[in-house]
Amino acid sequence: MIELILTLITLSLVGTLIYLFRYRNKEKPKVGVKRNNSSEYFKDYIELKLYYGSIFLIVIGIVGLLAIVIIEIIFI
Numbered sequence: 576m577i578e579l580i581l582t583l584i585t586l587s588l589v590g591t592l593i594y595l596f597r598y599r600n601k602e603k604p605k606v607g608v609k610r611n612n613s614s615e616y617f618k619d620y621i622e623l624k625l626y627y628g629s630i631f632l633i634v635i636g637i638v639g640l641l642a643i644v645i646i647e648i649i650f651i
Contacts, residue, residue: 576643583639590632598626 598604604622 580640580643583636583643585636586632587636587640590629590634590636593625593629594633598629 604619604626606619606623608619610616610619
């Protein structure tokens with residue numbers, strides 16, 4: 576159980592650090608903007624995927640921790 580809690584805390588921490596250092600005070604990455612080079616589309620897609628991935632890690636970590644807390648409260 577301790578390993579699961581530490582894993583969820585780590586997921587939330589990694590997602591938070593990615594979001595803070597990469598996207599703080601910036602708007603969501605744009606995708607589908609007209610580009611001259613096709614490799615720039617790939618870079619835009621990777622940026623958007625990392626943005627949503629960081630938010631997903633934060634949400635999964637917090638939801639998992641809340642679920643553990645609720646289960647512990649019910650069964651104690």
